[in-house]
Amino acid sequence: MAHDHAHVQEFFGSRAAGWDVRFPDDGPAYAAAVADLGLRPGDAVLDAGCGTGRALPPLRDAVGVRGTVLGVDLTPEMLDAAVRAGRHAAGQLLLADVSRLPVGSAVLDAVFGAGLIAHLPRPDENLRELARVVRPGGRLALFHPLGRAALAARQGRRITDEDLRAEPNLRPLLAGSGWRLESYTDEDSRFLALAVRHG
Numbered sequence: 001m002a003h004d005h006a007h008v009q010e011f012f013g014s015r016a017a018g019w020d021v022r023f024p025d026d027g028p029a030y031a032a033a034v035a036d037l038g039l040r041p042g043d044a045v046l047d048a049g050c051g052t053g054r055a056l057p058p059l060r061d062a063v064g065v066r067g068t069v070l071g072v073d074l075t076p077e078m079l080d081a082a083v084r085a086g087r088h089a090a091g092q093l094l095l096a097d098v099s100r101l102p103v104g105s106a107v108l109d110a111v112f113g114a115g116l117i118a119h120l121p122r123p124d125e126n127l128r129e130l131a132r133v134v135r136p137g138g139r140l141a142l143f144h145p146l147g148r149a150a151l152a153a154r155q156g157r158r159i160t161d162e163d164l165r166a167e168p169n170l171r172p173l174l175a176g177s178g179w180r181l182e183s184y185t186d187e188d189s190r191f192l193a194l195a196v197r198h199g
Helices: 005-013 016-022 027-037 056-063 076-084 123-132 148-155 167-175
Strands: 044-048 068-073 092-095 108-114 134-144 179-187 190-197
Touching (some): 027 108, 027 134, 076 092
Parallel strands (some): 044 068
16 A cells, blocks of 8 residues: 555545444454553553544543543544544544654653554654654554454455564564564454563
């Protein structure tokens, strides 16, 4: 898939209205991935590429009423769908690009990114921008409710050696962008890479 912004907006914009209907059973997987992120009450967390906001309620549950939950997406239609689903009640929604986040440096405790990395136009720079907004020791979760093989099968394609989500590719990519990969899970039922902000 092309990585330019217009293509991403067109791809997701045209699918936003029916997105949650297409994937109605993903809620528990999102909640489990958020739990693995290890958030604490009062933490500040960003859902990068939040889409229809499926992670926002479990993120809010994890950080509590004193915490901060931000949802950022490039596609207005996805944010509109999040509002229609009532998920804006769980966090503040921002129309923004993950390559230029409207967030100060080292102010967040964690970033959650579901299905994000495949759509980053410049993964090294974009992951560095995510690192910029997270304090040292903060955490990053790169998640998908399907593992790489199951997702490729659903999309009718094959996994290639160039797949950024493959551990031999992802580990050095994260390391060069301010993150240290701590755990890596790639099963049919989920993909979850957890990393810690170093430096």
